[in-house]
Amino acid sequence: MQNRTLFSKKKNGEMGKMNRRDAIVGFLMALAPFLGFLIFSLYPMGLSLVVSFFDLKSYDLSMMEFVGWKNYKFVFTNEWVRRSVRNTIEYCLSVPINITMALFLANLFMKPLKGVRFGVLIAYIPTVCSIVGVTLAFQWIFEANYGVVNTIIDALGGKKINFMGDSRYFMPAVLVISVWMKGTNILQLQAAMANVDQSLKEAAQIDGANGAQIFFKVVMPSISPTVFYVLVMWLVAALQEMTVMQLISNNGVGPDFKAMTITYYIYRMAITNNVTEGFGRASALSWVFAIAVMIISRILFKLSDKFVTYD
Amino acid sequence: MKKEKSLKKRPKYIGSYIVMALVILFVFLPLYIMLNTSLQSESEANSSHFHWLPEEWSVLGYVSVFTKRLAGINIMRGFFNTLWIYLPGILVGLYSSSMAAFSYAKIKFKGKGVMFSILLSTIMLPNSMSTISLVLLYDSLGWMNTPYPLMIPPMFGGIGAVFFMRQFYLTIPEDLVNAAKIDGLGYFGVFNRIILPMSGSVLLAQFILSFIGSYNDYMGPLMYCQSSSMYTLQVALAMFAGPYAQNWPLRMAGAVVGMTPLIVLYICCQKFIRKGLSISASIKG
Secondary structure (H helix, E strand, O other): OHHHHHHHOOOHHHHHOHHHHHHHHHHHHHHHHHHHHHHOOOOOHHHHHHOOOOEEEOOOOOEEOOOOOOHHHHHHHOHHHHHHHHHHHHHHHHHHHHHHHHHHHHHHHHOOOOOHHHHHHOOOOOHHHHHHHHHHHHHHHOOOOOOOOHHHHHHHHOOOOOOOOOOHHHHHHHHHHHHHOOOHHHHHHHHHOOOOHHHHHHHHHHHHOOOHHHHHHHHHHHHHHHHHHHHHHHHHHHOOOHHHHHOOOOOOOOHHHHHOOOOHHHHHHHHHHOOOHHHHHHHHHHHHHHHHHHHHHHHHHHHHHHOOOOO | OHHHHHOOHHHHHHHHHHHHHHHHHHHHHHHHHHHHOOOOOOOHHOOOOOOOEEEEEEEOHHHHHHOOOEEEEEEHHHHHHHHHHHHHHHHHHHHHHHHHHHHHHHHOOHHHHHHHHHHHHHOOOOOOOHHHHHHHHHHHHHOOOOOHHHHHHHHOHHHHHHHHHHHHHOOOOOHHHHHHOOOOOOOHHHHHHHHHHHHHHHHHHHHHHHHHHHOOOOHHHHHOOOOOOOOHHHHHHOOOOOOOOOHHHHHHHHHHHHHHHHHHHHOOOHHHHHHHHHHHHHHHO
């Protein structure tokens, strides 16, 4: 938002006065990240658009064979693609859970509690934990025979659940991992809450509002831009999740294909199953998917005007 | 006045304390289970009773992690691979990012607005479009199974880092830059001799953020760097999964060893990291 002022700032006479040499130096100094973007983002994007119209079942670009819209036809008609879309949407259930939890925690840690600093310190640990280590830990916790959850179920007289091998329980188990890792990521929300006008809160308190009323009527409206921004960013990230799936299924497909999110499917088509599926299909799917993600976030930003208050 | 208030509110805060304790428990539990299992013997871990403390303490898991070659690589080697593969990219990238950030914040040149808004818009771009075809790019450059894909691209500087440091450079008074320029320094000299030395804390914050990201990076090395002598710590850890599927003490010991450096780093400089994260988080999500 603050960048808008930057562009509209100086467009008139001052440009002429400025030193030509300085301008060249300034341009060169700013160049590296932009070049990096051109070489390592824009070029691969273009390349993948081209490849999406070809058949490419190796890493060698000279082996490409033009197939027209065939790969796109595959994307829109294939049963597995449809299921990967479904799995991705199921995984995205983690976003509302995570943001509710993060809001709740951020609000909790705003209270004048003793040891609140320690609480924040601990709560934030998952964010620096490596996803590989965390997945290993939860694979053990949800292990089919001797995992902690199953020993507890067993002790209570229940039937053991094969979380990692049963398609009904696979996604809920993955969601728990996601909540542990992301639901505790409260930084931005906390920063936003710290900026809420204290006098408003106090006024509401004097008027006899309770905690929940203060939260929904005073705090939420003033942090709604941040909440919304976090929501969109987390949703875009969740839509693209594949690392957890790759790890927890040991580079397999999970029970009944459940581990297969869209990006993980793209990865498997291009890398793991390069010989049978190849880069063509993977590129077509990644372009369709990327455009879908961009449309979704655009729509969300358009919708945001209705329920986000900027003052 | 304040005291009265807090006295009145006491019953309400008891609930908050309980919730806070539950939250801490929720975060701690998986970490504790990991540590607990890593100190058990293999037969105890794979028994039908869960013990909250190891009945027979065993450091065999840790001994194996540090001495054995697992999945073709020793974990310490993986740790050093992580360091030497990523550090050059992080350090050079830090320099190019901060230089660009300074330029975007303080120098006027044609096309600045366009370049900056293009960089800004890439943040919302799903990177799934480029990850796959980067394999093709690296392969045609002959970079596959070398450390270059993890080393060279970060040297150009990260977009997040540029935004983060630009926020800082915007707060530097214009007069400081102008005074240095009157003394005959060009912008490049001003940056190197004056700006860079005074941005130590921001650079360190950004360095730690990049280090956390690189240390935990998994998909990158998995895709672009598949030879086992070059496995980073994270890839080496993940590779245990196959051959040691039921040796949970070993796998948990590996996870503990892999996660401890960052947790210690975080606890030591938590204020610093959180401050840096809260600024850059608003950029990177």
